[in-house]
Amino acid sequence: MIQLLDFTSSGIYCPVADIYIDPWKPVDRAIITHAHADHARIGNRSYLAHKDSVPLLKYMLGEYISIQGVEYNEPFYENGVKISLHPAGHIVGSAQVRLEYKGEVWVVTGDFKLIDDGISRPFEPLKCDVLVTDSTFGLPIFQWQPQQLVFDEINSWWLQNSEDKKVSIVIGYTLGKTQRLLNHLERSIGPVYAHGSIETINQVLRNQGINLPEVQKIDLKQKVDRNALILAMPSIIYSPVIKEIQPYSIAAASGWMTLRGARKTPNIDRGFVLSDHADWNQLMLSVKETGAKRIFLTNSGYSSAFSRWLAENGYDVTEVATKFTGEIKEIEETLGVGVESF
Numbered sequence: 001m002i003q004l005l006d007f008t009s010s011g012i013y014c015p016v017a018d019i020y021i022d023p024w025k026p027v028d029r030a031i032i033t034h035a036h037a038d039h040a041r042i043g044n045r046s047y048l049a050h051k052d053s054v055p056l057l058k059y060m061l062g063e064y065i066s067i068q069g070v071e072y073n074e075p076f077y078e079n080g081v082k083i084s085l086h087p088a089g090h091i092v093g094s095a096q097v098r099l100e101y102k103g104e105v106w107v108v109t110g111d112f113k114l115i116d117d118g119i120s121r122p123f124e125p126l127k128c129d130v131l132v133t134d135s136t137f138g139l140p141i142f143q144w145q146p147q148q149l150v151f152d153e154i155n156s157w158w159l160q161n162s163e164d165k166k167v168s169i170v171i172g173y174t175l176g177k178t179q180r181l182l183n184h185l186e187r188s189i190g191p192v193y194a195h196g197s198i199e200t201i202n203q204v205l206r207n208q209g210i211n212l213p214e215v216q217k218i219d220l221k222q223k224v225d226r227n228a229l230i231l232a233m234p235s236i237i238y239s240p241v242i243k244e245i246q247p248y249s250i251a252a253a254s255g256w257m258t259l260r261g262a263r264k265t266p267n268i269d270r271g272f273v274l275s276d277h278a279d280w281n282q283l284m285l286s287v288k289e290t291g292a293k294r295i296f297l298t299n300s301g302y303s304s305a306f307s308r309w310l311a312e313n314g315y316d317v318t319e320v321a322t323k324f325t326g327e328i329k330e331i332e333e334t335l336g337v338g339v340e341s342f
């Protein structure tokens with residue numbers, strides 16, 4: 001069997017094609033699976049990503065980065081390695097990377113989810129011999145509810161707050177989560193505001209043809225209607241101007257809200273379990289569907305239970321240390337403590 005990918009101190013590397021996937025140290029040539037900061041880093045000489053990631057990456061990393069955008073399912077060749085990107089369903093432009101060489105196929109999932117969020121292209125199952133997969137939520141306790149139920153819960157909470165004359169504040173990942181929320185808010189309840197940097201991302205997405213409802217940029221020094229909902233960054237918790245909008249109720253939307261310790265933190269009043277990653281069942285299903293028997297788990301959360309399950313079910317499994325953080329960084333900022341402390 002060919003070792004088509006190496007796990008190096010700079011990141012996931014294909015020596016035959018001489019190209020890295022989501023490197024965390026600067027390299028000459030990088031394929032970027034998606035535009036979240038833990039996967040897309042500054043300093044690489046050249047970038048390649050799905051074309052829908054290009055405007056986001058330019059916004060985040062600089063207008064003048066050298067970047068090539070490709071379509072899904074359009075293979076290109078690097079020194080005999082056939083490489084193609086396929087929808088990962090995680091956020092706009094997110095891609096799995098498929099590499100084929102001498103009849104053997106490896107797939108790197110990047111971050112992914114199986115359910116259709118209505119904004120990003122839905123996940124495409126791929127067959128492969130070796131799978132390198134995200135395993136952020138690789139514990140059986142992580143089981144997502146149907147997303148409409150979660151959106152209904154959020155809207156009911158907002159309605160209740162507006163009846164109680166409390167402003168509603170929701171914290172979620174700036175790119176991906178926030179747009180999902182925005183698309184499902186019941187606008188008849190009240191006006192929706194967003195933090196300036198969230199609205200800037202929204203605008204980057206709208207400019208590339210993604211339909212997102214209009215929102216007003218928040219200025220906390222101005223009077224906010226009592227029935228308003230604010231889509232915010234975690235930093236709002238520590239901002240002194242938040243006092244100006246009292247009374248308010250503050251919620252976080254993340255897969256980590258499954259953990260009681262995360263929901264009960266004093267920084268938030270409510271936790272909604274909503275994730276752009278695969279849950280336990282989706283992880284198992286996605287591995288089975290690939291047909292791969294050799295699995296590498298890129299560790300950005302809980303991988304040891306999933307690793308054990310795979311080993312017990314006859315898979316050849318290896319956990320790989322990476323610098324990917326999944327949703328952890330943002331949620332830790334919200335809670336003010338490390339996720340491992342729950």
Ligand SMILES: [Zn+2]
Nearest residue numbers: 034036090111
């Ligand atoms: Zn991500």
